[in-house]
Amino acid sequence: TGVSHTTSIDSFLSKQVIEDPLQVERIKFAFETENGLIALMHHSNHVDSSRCYQCVKFLVTLAQKCPTAKDYFKENSHHWSWAVQWLQKKMSEHYWAPQSNVSNETSTAKTFQRTISAQVCVTVLRDSV
Numbered sequence: 001t002g003v004s005h006t007t008s009i010d011s012f013l014s015k016q017v018i019e020d021p022l023q024v025e026r027i028k029f030a031f032e033t034e035n036g037l038i039a040l041m042h043h044s045n046h047v048d049s050s051r052c053y054q055c056v057k058f059l060v061t062l063a064q065k066c067p068t069a070k071d072y073f074k075e076n077s078h079h080w081s082w083a084v085q086w087l088q089k090k091m092s093e094h095y096w097a098p099q100s101n102v103s104n105e106t107s108t109a110k111t112f113q114r115t116i117s118a119q120v121c122v123t124v125l126r127d128s129v
Contacts, residue, residue: 009058017066027062027069031079038079045086053090053118056083060124084125091122 016027031037037055044051059080063070073080 009054013058013062013065016062016069019068023066023068024072027066027072031059032076041080041083045083049090052083053087053121056087056125057117057121059083060121064124084122087118087122087125091118 012030016023016030018026029036033039037058041052041055044055059073063073
């Protein structure tokens, strides 16, 4: 299911970066609605830290690929700034032994793994808040 999950994320990302008059509304809907990514992050940060990380990683990837999203996230950092602290805490809780076969993006485990990608993610987030 890792491949289909990655395909779904890529498809969702490709829709968010479309530059048209509805782009900001799509981004807002994807993050702020009752079933949006922020709600999913809040729900999963204690029970499925890997899923929460996937949401954080998506946010970072979208901000890196889409200037409109990056501006939106900066203007609305109060919605997701807690995720920066959450990820920093997770990074400090986990021993780091870089392994090329460990990934929070494709793992079916519900636990967060400290990876190089997660380290990059937390650095980008810190710089964005």
